[in-house]
Amino acid sequence: MSKIYNAAIVGFGGQGHWHSFLLNKSDRINCIGAYDIRAERNEVAANEYNLHVYNDYEDMLNDEKVDIIIVATPNDVHHDLVVDALKAGKNVICEKPVAMNSIELEDMIKTAKECGKMLMVNQNRRWDEDFLIMKEIYQSADLGPVHRIERRVHGAHGIPGDWRQYPEYGGGMMLDWGVHLLDQMLQMIPEKLKKVYCTLSYVTNERCDDGITVISTFESGLVYVVEVGTSNFIPLPSWYMLGRDGTAIIRGWGAQDGEIVKSTGPDGEVVPVLTANGITKTMAPRRDDTIEHKPLPTVDKCYGVFYKNVADVLDGTAEQAISNESVLRVMRLMEAAFKSAKLNEAVDFE
Numbered sequence: 263m264s265k266i267y268n269a270a271i272v273g274f275g276g277q278g279h280w281h282s283f284l285l286n287k288s289d290r291i292n293c294i295g296a297y298d299i300r301a302e303r304n305e306v307a308a309n310e311y312n313l314h315v316y317n318d319y320e321d322m323l324n325d326e327k328v329d330i331i332i333v334a335t336p337n338d339v340h341h342d343l344v345v346d347a348l349k350a351g352k353n354v355i356c357e358k359p360v361a362m363n364s365i366e367l368e369d370m371i372k373t374a375k376e377c378g379k380m381l382m383v384n385q386n387r388r389w390d391e392d393f394l395i396m397k398e399i400y401q402s403a404d405l406g407p408v409h410r411i412e413r414r415v416h417g418a419h420g421i422p423g424d425w426r427q428y429p430e431y432g433g434g435m436m437l438d439w440g441v442h443l444l445d446q447m448l449q450m451i452p453e454k455l456k457k458v459y460c461t462l463s464y465v466t467n468e469r470c471d472d473g474i475t476v477i478s479t480f481e482s483g484l485v486y487v488v489e490v491g492t493s494n495f496i497p498l499p500s501w502y503m504l505g506r507d508g509t510a511i512i513r514g515w516g517a518q519d520g521e522i523v524k525s526t527g528p529d530g531e532v533v534p535v536l537t538a539n540g541i542t543k544t545m546a547p548r549r550d551d552t553i554e555h556k557p558l559p560t561v562d563k564c565y566g567v568f569y570k571n572v573a574d575v576l577d578g579t580a581e582q583a584i585s586n587e588s589v590l591r592v593m594r595l596m597e598a599a600f601k602s603a604k605l606n607e608a609v610d611f612e
């Protein structure tokens with residue numbers, strides 16, 4: 263029978279709840295306790311989730327029943343909480359962004375190695391259905407050679423009124439959503455990333471980026487645009503992939519809300535389209551008899567893969583599904599993007 267591991271959560275806000283909720287469904291990891299610096303959050307942990315609440319973080323680290331600490335606090339305290347847990351002999355799951363910068367992350371990775379303990383970052387959006395669908399389309403070469411990918415998340419509320427508004431807590435949209443979308447990009451494209459150009463927006467927030475656009479150019483010339491916006495009252499498609507022979511789109515959050523449109527053969531005669539002030543052949547759409555509309559491929563939903571992998575790593579039967587080297591690459595990419603935004607020019611990456 264497989265060993266069952268015990269986890270305890272530090273930081274019992276939105277994401278702490280989510281871990282606790284998901285772990286209720288895991289047959290390999292039990293969530294047994296929590297600790298938050300705010301008393302009302304501890305009450306929720308005890309009363310709604312039936313968790314043991316620790317007096318403080320040290321109390322949690324001293325509990326011999328705990329195998330895994332899950333760090334779900336604001337970003338500025340990840341480094342110290344993770345390092346303390348590793349040094350106390352615990353394995354660690356840490357929320358994204360794992361750290362404020364690559365210097366902190368290098369120190370965390372070094373400490374994990376020295377202590378012989380697991381440090382795994384919750385880059386959970388590697389298993390998002392929409393991402394897996396687009397990755398499948400990219401890998402299948404169904405669209406012919408892909409030359410451009412656009413990936414967006416758009417909201418219209420600015421940055422919510424909490425620590426995400428303040429740089430000293432690790433706020434801003436690069437560290438919040440950029441980290442997911444850039445991670446997905448590096449997981450999808452197995453090439454060297456040569457150039458990065460980034461702009462940041464400050465529409466509703468003066469001190470933290472409330473929007474980002476990162477344009478990455480890969481070795482083959484493929485251009486990949488990542489955009490996070492918080493003042494987008496009309497959102498643009500979440501995925502848009504352009505190949506020589508076709509286009510794929512996912513429009514919103516629903517993974518199946520999209521399609522593939524592909525060429526079925528030679529273009530034939532182009533029917534001009536009437537524009538405001540004249541006609542154009544160049545911008546005319548394809549005739550219906552030269553294209554086909556295809557549904558998006560289906561992919562496995564992959565629920566629970568992350569925690570199962572954590573348990574398998576601790577059993578010694580699997581490698582980390584999220585390697586710390588891959589997380590460090592994303593952290594360095596975000597730093598390159600910040601540098602580009604500051605210089606207002608493209609910067610070399612790899």
Ligand code: NAD
Pocket residue numbers: 272273274275276277278297298299300303319333334335336337339357358359384385386424425438
């Ligand atoms: P939150 O503000 O809802 O919760 C954070 C909690 O941490 C608060 O209750 C706060 O009181 C507590 N806290 C702060 N400092 C602490 C300390 N030193 N010790 C103990 N508790 C402390 O924030 P959130 O939305 O839950 O985000 C928490 C982390 O999870 C962030 O790193 C965020 O980026 C990440 N997150 C990840 C995802 C994902 O999909 N992977 C989604 C949301 C948030």
